[in-house]
Amino acid sequence: MHARAVDRSSRDTFYTLAPLNCVLRIFNLSCIHRKNNQLMISWSMMKSVIYVFVFGFFNFFFLLNKIQRLDVIRSNTFLVTFSDMIQMTYLIGYFAYTVDLFYVYKYGRDGFLKYFKTFDHIDQILGMTYYDAIRKIIVRILGMCILFFITSSAVDYMCWVDGFGWIAPTLYSLDYFYFFLSTLMAIDGASHIVQMEYRLKLIKELLQGYYNPLSTKTVPNPNKVWAVRNDVGNVQLESLKTLSHGRFIEAIGFNRCYLLLLDQTHYINSKFGVRVLIFCVNLLANMINLLNVSIRFATGSMVSPKGISHLPTFSSLLRFMNWSMVGISMVLHCEKVYREEEKIVEVIDLILVNKVNCEYN
Numbered sequence: 001m002h003a004r005a006v007d008r009s010s011r012d013t014f015y016t017l018a019p020l021n022c023v024l025r026i027f028n029l030s031c032i033h034r035k036n037n038q039l040m041i042s043w044s045m046m047k048s049v050i051y052v053f054v055f056g057f058f059n060f061f062f063l064l065n066k067i068q069r070l071d072v073i074r075s076n077t078f079l080v081t082f083s084d085m086i087q088m089t090y091l092i093g094y095f096a097y098t099v100d101l102f103y104v105y106k107y108g109r110d111g112f113l114k115y116f117k118t119f120d121h122i123d124q125i126l127g128m129t130y131y132d133a134i135r136k137i138i139v140r141i142l143g144m145c146i147l148f149f150i151t152s153s154a155v156d157y158m159c160w161v162d163g164f165g166w167i168a169p170t171l172y173s174l175d176y177f178y179f180f181l182s183t184l185m186a187i188d189g190a191s192h193i194v195q196m197e198y199r200l201k202l203i204k205e206l207l208q209g210y211y212n213p214l215s216t217k218t219v220p221n222p223n224k225v226w227a228v229r230n231d232v233g234n235v236q237l238e239s240l241k242t243l244s245h246g247r248f249i250e251a252i253g254f255n256r257c258y259l260l261l262l263d264q265t266h267y268i269n270s271k272f273g274v275r276v277l278i279f280c281v282n283l284l285a286n287m288i289n290l291l292n293v294s295i296r297f298a299t300g301s302m303v304s305p306k307g308i309s310h311l312p313t314f315s316s317l318l319r320f321m322n323w324s325m326v327g328i329s330m331v332l333h334c335e336k337v338y339r340e341e342e343k344i345v346e347v348i349d350l351i352l353v354n355k356v357n358c359e360y361n
Helices: 013-026 045-068 070-075 089-107 110-126 131-164 167-171 174-210 254-299 311-360
Strands: 032-035 038-041 226-228 242-244 247-249 251-253
Touching (some): 013 131, 013 174, 045 174, 110 174, 174 311
Antiparallel strands (some): 242 247
């Protein structure tokens, strides 16, 4: 058996997340970085406090500005000011960012470092070969989301400037910033879902590649699913090995890797569960608000000081589609993980059915 050497210094779990990690660290939403080929913890509490206070000041200023305009809105229902479009959705964004910082502080240090090491341990057992594929997917998601964010925000800003001047839209552009932070949180969560997807995919392929209905062997421990190396299979890998008492054997305990993946899933749920819930609330509030604004401008019930304009209708629908794209992306990747798990169960069912048939024969 010829073992395949893997350059662990350049190909590991962190390698797949490195581009996204660089962006997250700008906003203090990541605490792991690589230095001298070693993963290290680096997170600044002071930086987080500064961010919270600075953004809190801007939120208070915008809220005060909106309250001062309420009388104008009530007395001129036919002429709605720009502040009516916001409806304080940026407050949800501020709260979401604060919660993100808290969960990065709570789960993103020693626990996150252990999370990476566990994945690398699983990969060493399975012989992981999908690092480049995972990295490309994450980079593609990040690039597309940033591109759509810049496009939709720029178009929306110019459309509102055309109707309301540049001062008010510039002040309320903080809403774009919070949308970008929400997008980063969604991409961060999706990137870890992709990690799970490809580990499950590899387990499925190994089961398929090493499964031969004519030579499946019964093992003493029925609680474990074992696959023995065969030359017949859908996937031919150079090596599949585990280290046992200093010697390599051509067998693997798939249940061990699967249980480790369950632990990883528990960590992901702990780190992102509440954050995803807040993201969904923010998503729903913004989509309702944007759809409401686009309808009001389209029907003429909402006009700008410069007169009737349908440009905000187009820009609001564009941002609506941007929010939808981010939410759908998360759902699709979760669905892919579920499908990979289903495929593993199907392969195991085939192995167990064949085992029973062999015993009867």
